[in-house]
Amino acid sequence: MGDVKMNEGFKEKDIYVLGIETSCDETSVAVVKNGRDVLCNVIASQIESHKRFGGVVPEVASRHHVEQVTLIIEEALTEAEVTLGDLDAVAVTEGPGLVGSLLVGVHAAKALAFANNLPLIGVHHIAGHIYANHLVDTLKFPMLSLVVSGGHTELVVMDEHGSFKVIGETRDDAVGEAYDKVARTIGLPYPGGPAIDQLAHEGEPSIDLPRAWLEPDSYDFSFSGLKSAVINTLHNAKQRGEEIEASTLAASFQESVIDVLVGKTMKAARDYGVQQICLAGGVAANKGLRERLSTACEEEDYSLIIPPLSLCTDNAAMIAAAGTFQFMRGETSEMDLNARASFPLR
Amino acid sequence: MNVLAIDTSTYVLGVSVIKEGQPVGEKMTNIKKNHALRLMPAVEQLLRDVDIKPADLDRIVVSHGPGSYTGVRIAVTTAKTLAWSLNIPVVGVSSLEALAQNGRYFQGLIAPFIDARRGQVFTGLYQGGTGSVENVIEDGLTDHRAWLEKLKSYQKPVLFLGNEWDKHVEVIEEIMGEQAVLAKPADRLLKPAQLAELGIEKTPLENVHALTPQYLRLAEAEAKWMEQNGREEEKR
Numbered sequence: 001m002g003d004v005k006m007n008e009g010f011k012e013k014d015i016y017v018l019g020i021e022t023s024c025d026e027t028s029v030a031v032v033k034n035g036r037d038v039l040c041n042v043i044a045s046q047i048e049s050h051k052r053f054g055g056v057v058p059e060v061a062s063r064h065h066v067e068q069v070t071l072i073i074e075e076a077l078t079e080a081e082v083t084l085g086d087l088d089a090v091a092v093t094e095g096p097g098l099v100g101s102l103l104v105g106v107h108a109a110k111a112l113a114f115a116n117n118l119p120l121i122g123v124h125h126i127a128g129h130i131y132a133n134h135l136v137d138t139l140k141f142p143m144l145s146l147v148v149s150g151g152h153t154e155l156v157v158m159d160e161h162g163s164f165k166v167i168g169e170t171r172d173d174a175v176g177e178a179y180d181k182v183a184r185t186i187g188l189p190y191p192g193g194p195a196i197d198q199l200a201h202e203g204e205p206s207i208d209l210p211r212a213w214l215e216p217d218s219y220d221f222s223f224s225g226l227k228s229a230v231i232n233t234l235h236n237a238k239q240r241g242e243e244i245e246a247s248t249l250a251a252s253f254q255e256s257v258i259d260v261l262v263g264k265t266m267k268a269a270r271d272y273g274v275q276q277i278c279l280a281g282g283v284a285a286n287k288g289l290r291e292r293l294s295t296a297c298e299e300e301d302y303s304l305i306i307p308p309l310s311l312c313t314d315n316a317a318m319i320a321a322a323g324t325f326q327f328m329r330g331e332t333s334e335m336d337l338n339a340r341a342s343f344p345l346r
Numbered sequence: 347m348n349v350l351a352i353d354t355s356t357y358v359l360g361v362s363v364i365k366e367g368q369p370v371g372e373k374m375t376n377i378k379k380n381h382a383l384r385l386m387p388a389v390e391q392l393l394r395d396v397d398i399k400p401a402d403l404d405r406i407v408v409s410h411g412p413g414s415y416t417g418v419r420i421a422v423t424t425a426k427t428l429a430w431s432l433n434i435p436v437v438g439v440s441s442l443e444a445l446a447q448n449g450r451y452f453q454g455l456i457a458p459f460i461d462a463r464r465g466q467v468f469t470g471l472y473q474g475g476t477g478s479v480e481n482v483i484e485d486g487l488t489d490h491r492a493w494l495e496k497l498k499s500y501q502k503p504v505l506f507l508g509n510e511w512d513k514h515v516e517v518i519e520e521i522m523g524e525q526a527v528l529a530k531p532a533d534r535l536l537k538p539a540q541l542a543e544l545g546i547e548k549t550p551l552e553n554v555h556a557l558t559p560q561y562l563r564l565a566e567a568e569a570k571w572m573e574q575n576g577r578e579e580e581k582r
């Protein structure tokens with residue numbers, strides 16, 4: 001089918017897609033109209049349960065998902081005031097993520113699609129994060145997305161809908177992981193990201209920590225050296241009997257992270273001549289990052305989309321949005337759809 | 347009544363359909379192949395073969411465990427979502443009770459088991475003989491040797507059923523001796539049509555959302571946490 005026909009069809013009739021996202025510790029179900037209007041975006045967080053363990057325990061997460069999933073589907077449809085009969089497709093995160101958790105969402109989606117004779121659409125989690133931006137504003141191509149989360153740090157160029165080119169990614173820790181590890185070192189509770197972000201705003205970035213620029217032409221990232229530098233700084237100060245303010249350390253760490261993230265994003269934007277920059281993923285909730293990226297985009301005159309916090313962290317609306325565009329292109333999945341711990345974004 | 351039954355609690359993948367009270371189709375494999383890939387296609391194909399649309403179903407039956415955590419979750423998630431979206435009742439059946447059906451005409455005790463690693467088994471004790479089985483000792487997780495010693499004390503023949511047979515048959519013969527009745531290979535596996543029949547006899551859950559896997563074992567992190575917090579409480 002050609003694009004024109006699709007677009008015509010799109011205009012004639014509203015498209016309702018139900019999205020399911022269970023890749024980590026949030027059970028989320030959303031209904032999105034025309035890939036744009038979020039009719040509901042129900043998110044059941046398990047964070048209270050996992051706090052006991054200082055991080056997400058996969059088996060515990062999977063157990064919560066199976067207890068919750070149909071309740072959340074019901075709640076979503078009620079909130080959206082939509083019936084199963086109104087739906088055009090069911091979209092679900094097929095990965096990357098925790099396989100046990102993903103499997104619950106995938107099987108709920110398959111059952112829902114099968115029972116109602118609806119197309120099933122497997123969505124890449126990162127495509128979802130990127131499409132969260134479409135829920136805010138129309139995407140303009142070529143577009144560059146900075147995807148930052150507990151599991152990902154990637155720069156993705158898109159020339160059109162559905163075309164993803166990963167031009168840079170982390171070689172070791174994801175940025176969210178680095179935040180969690182440094183938070184633990186400073187003695188902050190899990191999850192570490194928001195705690196460091198908050199603390200950083202109370203301190204001065206006066207400690208000189210390394211910035212991993214890697215090779216001059218590389219858009220890749222590396223955060224493990226920075227994490228070690230933080231640990232060493234604390235250790236050395238302790239040996240000398242000095243006390244370092246946690247807020248100073250947090251601010252210095254955050255400054256280093258953001259310098260590299262924003263620096264590489266702006267370089268990539270110039271090199272690829274993009275029209276628009278998008279921020280995606282849970283770390284997009286970071287205030288420091290939002291501010292610095294906004295300023296940089298203003299200075300260089302790039303249009304920038306930053307989704308609201310509720311659309312940055314894992315949620316099903318973003319999966320439904322990405323799924324809607326796949327549906328319009330006729331990219332549906334079969335009933336043998338599997339959960340995948342990792343697979344490339346294409 | 348049209349019933350769909352599904353089981354992926356062990357290496358066995360089982361799907362069966364009862365149409366207007368008659369078993370009309372069954373699909374079963376006993377291989378180490380991904381259940382996640384194969385369950386829904388099996389359901390889809392079987393329903394097509396027997397000419398039943400999802401909307402024609404009146405009840406979903408699922409073996410809700412014990413067994414493989416992931417396998418049980420796949421089946422339970424599928425069953426409860428199907429039932430919820432079709433607005434029909436769902437019945438969760440013990441995978442051990444369903445397996446024990448293979449001995450329903452056996453005049454004696456039945457001990458179905460599912461390997462739980464490290465010398466442990468998920469098992470329970472059932473009484474057969476009249477075409478149906480009665481539960482004698484509730485399903486649980488136990489050390490297999492200790493369990494067999496207990497069964498021996500009944501001084502009666504006991505029918506053993508279960509897959510991963512080779513891991514357990516030696517100890518069964520060693521402890522139970524002549525008292526052990528060993529099932530033939532085909533009778534060691536859960537039969538999906540029997541699961542469906544069992545599900546028809548049982549009262550469905552009032553609330554579909556309440557269907558949850560019966561793991562019979564805490565997640566490892568949870569068990570450790572409980573142990574530590576228990577210890578801290580003792581200190582106080």
Ligand SMILES: [Zn+2]
Pocket residue numbers: 125129149281282313314
């Ligand atoms: Zn994410």
